[in-house]
Amino acid sequence: MSAFTQALGDGVVVAKRNLIKIKRVPDLIVFSTLSPIMFVLLFAYVFGGSIDIPGMDYREFLMAGIFAQTVVFGSTITGSGLAEDMQKGVIDRFRSLPMARSAVLIGRTTSDLANNVIVILVMSLTGLIVGWRIHSSPLEALAGFALLLLFAYAVSWGMAIVGLMVRSPEVFNNASFIAIFPLTFIANTFVQESNLPGPLKAFAEWNPVSAVTAAARELFGNTNPMAPAADAWPLQHPVLMTLAWVVVFLLIFVPLAIRQYRKAVAR
Amino acid sequence: MARMADAIVAEGLVKRYGSVVALDGLDLVVPEGTVMGLLGPNGAGKTTTVRVLTTLLEHDEGKATVTGLDVVADAKELRRRIGLSGQYAAVDENLTGFENLDMVGRLYHLGKKRSRERARELLERFDLVEAGDRTVKTYSGGMRRRLDLAGALVAKPRVLFLDEPTTGLDPRSRLGMWDVIAELVAGGTTLLLTTQYLEEADRLADKIAVIDHGRVIALGTANELKDQVGGERLELTVGSAQDAATAKAALTPLAIAEIAVDERGHRLTVPVSGGAEVLVDGVRRLDAESVKVLDIGLRRPTLDDVFLTLTGHATGKTGTEDKQGEKGA
Numbered sequence: 185m186s187a188f189t190q191a192l193g194d195g196v197v198v199a200k201r202n203l204i205k206i207k208r209v210p211d212l213i214v215f216s217t218l219s220p221i222m223f224v225l226l227f228a229y230v231f232g233g234s235i236d237i238p239g240m241d242y243r244e245f246l247m248a249g250i251f252a253q254t255v256v257f258g259s260t261i262t263g264s265g266l267a268e269d270m271q272k273g274v275i276d277r278f279r280s281l282p283m284a285r286s287a288v289l290i291g292r293t294t295s296d297l298a299n300n301v302i303v304i305l306v307m308s309l310t311g312l313i314v315g316w317r318i319h320s321s322p323l324e325a326l327a328g329f330a331l332l333l334l335f336a337y338a339v340s341w342g343m344a345i346v347g348l349m350v351r352s353p354e355v356f357n358n359a360s361f362i363a364i365f366p367l368t369f370i371a372n373t374f375v376q377e378s379n380l381p382g383p384l385k386a387f388a389e390w391n392p393v394s395a396v397t398a399a400a401r402e403l404f405g406n407t408n409p410m411a412p413a414a415d416a417w418p419l420q421h422p423v424l425m426t427l428a429w430v431v432v433f434l435l436i437f438v439p440l441a442i443r444q445y446r447k448a449v450a451r
Numbered sequence: 452m453a454r455m456a457d458a459i460v461a462e463g464l465v466k467r468y469g470s471v472v473a474l475d476g477l478d479l480v481v482p483e484g485t486v487m488g489l490l491g492p493n494g495a496g497k498t499t500t501v502r503v504l505t506t507l508l509e510h511d512e513g514k515a516t517v518t519g520l521d522v523v524a525d526a527k528e529l530r531r532r533i534g535l536s537g538q539y540a541a542v543d544e545n546l547t548g549f550e551n552l553d554m555v556g557r558l559y560h561l562g563k564k565r566s567r568e569r570a571r572e573l574l575e576r577f578d579l580v581e582a583g584d585r586t587v588k589t590y591s592g593g594m595r596r597r598l599d600l601a602g603a604l605v606a607k608p609r610v611l612f613l614d615e616p617t618t619g620l621d622p623r624s625r626l627g628m629w630d631v632i633a634e635l636v637a638g639g640t641t642l643l644l645t646t647q648y649l650e651e652a653d654r655l656a657d658k659i660a661v662i663d664h665g666r667v668i669a670l671g672t673a674n675e676l677k678d679q680v681g682g683e684r685l686e687l688t689v690g691s692a693q694d695a696a697t698a699k700a701a702l703t704p705l706a707i708a709e710i711a712v713d714e715r716g717h718r719l720t721v722p723v724s725g726g727a728e729v730l731v732d733g734v735r736r737l738d739a740e741s742v743k744v745l746d747i748g749l750r751r752p753t754l755d756d757v758f759l760t761l762t763g764h765a766t767g768k769t770g771t772e773d774k775q776g777e778k779g780a
Contacts, residue, residue: 190560194557194558197554197557197558198558200554201543201546201550201554204545204546204550205543205545208545208546208586209545272539272541273537273538273539273540273541274541274542274543276507276535276537276541277535277537277541277555277602278558279506279507280505280506280507280530280533280534280535281530281555281558281559282527282528282530282531282558282559282560283558287558447509449502449507449508
């Protein structure tokens with residue numbers, strides 16, 4: 185058995201273990217889907233009346249942004265899950281076994297991807313109920329969902345690094361919120377980036393979350409025909425840019441996460 | 452070089468955390484098929500030693516082999532041959548007992564069928580058959596520890612590491628755990644056991660290495676260690692200083708060293724050898740001299756005495772500051 189297939193096999197065993205948790209503790213998935221539902225409803229009905237996107241219905245504009253925000257939040261489970269396993273000594277047990285060094289991380293990120301698939305399904309239904317529609321071909325729509333999930337998967341490797349560095353899942357959650365809120369709000373997720381003041385606009389244009397949001401809008405056919413053309417290159421080519429971010433994230437995060445795992449010891 | 456018969460060999464292990472020296476030239480040899488007890492207070496370096504030997508932590512200096520394999524260079528192969536049960540039960544609460552063991556079997560690459568068989572075998576052996584299909588969340592502390600120990604045995608390891616296997620257990624569960632471990636080592640497994648409990652080391656270990664500040668400061672069987680501190684002594688209390696003088700004279704022929712009398716002159720300590728017979732003999736001599744004895748007894752040093760003598764501080768009573776140290780160590 186080659187090292188690669190062994191790592192995959194071990195990863196499947198670990199992923200299965202994580203997925204059993206979703207089954208045994210259904211509260212987890214219930215609350216991780218309830219919060220995006222709440223976000224959809226809050227934004228659609230509370231802000232929807234005040235935020236005017238000339239040329240299109242706000243709910244159509246909103247959904248891609250909420251999808252992006254939600255899958256990024258979903259990717260934090262990777263970090264808090266690993267932090268919890270560290271705290272409980274489970275990582276020590278894994279590290280004393282003759283398994284591939286990358287297997288725990290492969291398993292973790294894979295099961296969290298599965299979690300995100302479920303969340304996206306629930307959110308899509310909620311979106312359809314409040315008036316969101318896909319205006320593209322099924323193939324394009326599928327590509328949109330795939331891109332969102334791929335983006336979240338790449339981000340979850342970054343979450344893994346932080347999760348293995350902190351001392352508890354609580355610390356991880358607090359730390360990740362501080363990073364994720366600005367990243368998902370200073371973007372084109374809930375407002376048009378062209379309306380943001382100078383420095384924030386520049387940040388939003390180059391923000392990876394904006395790229396994936398714009399890409400999803402394009403692939404779902406939710407683009408605004410009346411919106412001014414994007415100024416920045418990333419938002420002119422959002423699909424390409426998102427794929428580029430995914431590659432860059434994976435190239436940086438995967439080796440760093442494995443390195444952190446190799447020296448991670450419970451305290 | 453390590454002899455084939457030595458399961459664990461550590462030479463001059465040094466591990467530093469910043470300016471804190473967790474291991475300070477630790478030497479240790481554990482012959483195959485024996486039980487070595489690592490005894491020491493919190494922060495002494497016990498857990499660090501186990502982590503280095505089980506490849507979880509890389510040491511800064513020195514060399515260590517387990518079953519002849521280097522803990523750094525041959526780490527991967529080494530992990531196939533060892534089992535580790537840590538300070539806390541590293542079992543997954545959301546899985547059943549069976550699923551926990553099955554998963555470990557799969558990660559040792561035993562294959563699907565063999566992993567399942569082995570999980571059932573171990574549940575039976577550790578008296579967890581009925582609980583086997585319940586989630587671990589419902590288990591008591593003792594059951595979790597047993598399951599964790601079972602996890603360490605899945606691949607029938609040649610060398611087993613147990614880091615404070617009974618810390619935090621109630622007395623009854625502790626006794627149960629001791630029975631399980633005693634049965635295990637009767638089967639010939641090499642075991643390195645760390646503990647803060649002298650009684651545990653006394654009961655389970657063939658040899659005890661006392662460690663303090665990251666070094667082995669004494670090594671031997673429980674009896675050898677006790678002998679290092681001093682042998683038996685007769686201790687008696689009398690009613691008056693005059694009786695004490697008479698008693699001292701009467702017992703001098705039995706003493707193998709000088710008899711000590713306390714400040715008040717009522718209490719005598721007589722170093723002796725020969726066990727209970729000496730006690731009987733002493734009582735006869737005192738009776739013949741009509742000494743009024745308030746209390747008399749033969750005392751052997753306990754491991755507590757050993758510890759106190761060797762380290763200058765008692766075990767497990769080093770306070771909460773040291774606890775932090777151990778956590779980091």
